Amino acid sequence: MEFFDSHSHYNDEKYDTDRNELIKAIYNEGITKTVCVGYNVEKSQEALKIAKENHFMFATCGISPNDIEEYVDNSLEKIEEIAKDGKIVAIGEIGLDYYWNKDNKEEQKELFIKQIEIANRVNKPIVIHTRDAAVDTIEILKEHPVNKKGIFHCCPLNQELIKEGLKLGFYISFSGNITFKNAKSEPCVSLVPLDKLLIETDCPYLSPEPYRGKRNDSRNVKLVAAKVAEIKGLSLEEVAKITYENANKIFEI
């Protein structure tokens, strides 16, 4: 059985001590594709470097709303330059985060829109980070259509957001958050048709149960897949295969 972890951060410093060994281990344990996601200029460059060193890894580049202080002078020019590389499969993670930052909403929106424009110029999809900002996120996507669509990463368990995202043609990616006790994941996962479903770890963060709080890695995507299988009434093999094919499709791998 092979799994595609659609969102990981092997560019995170939490892997500095054992990155190469861990990357080998995840591949050997059946995670045969993953996308290393950038969130500022430096981390996007690192994501691309790691992807180039590992044949089964791909990368994204972008400036997240939580890295907005990085948005200076030529940051976006650098992102656009990185974005042209063949190993870059999407622009992201980009979006809005009103949970961590409520005081700079207009700046966040402007940065999001400018990076949607980059995605359209390089003809790649986007990876969306949205937290406590569902209405504004959907409004921006309606006003600034993304040619290649994209993914709601670590999708918040918000049924309205999922419905609107699906209407716009986006994929919905679930992470360890669906395994948490009290998560109310069933109605949200049920809403997503099989051809729009993705799974991810968002590692090193968001370890699924029973590893919550520990450093996460792509092997735990199997626990996310198992939860999806339980809710959808499918086998683990079926979820692995469907989500693998979906990820290949949206990232054009």
Ligand code: NI
């Ligand atoms: Ni992430």
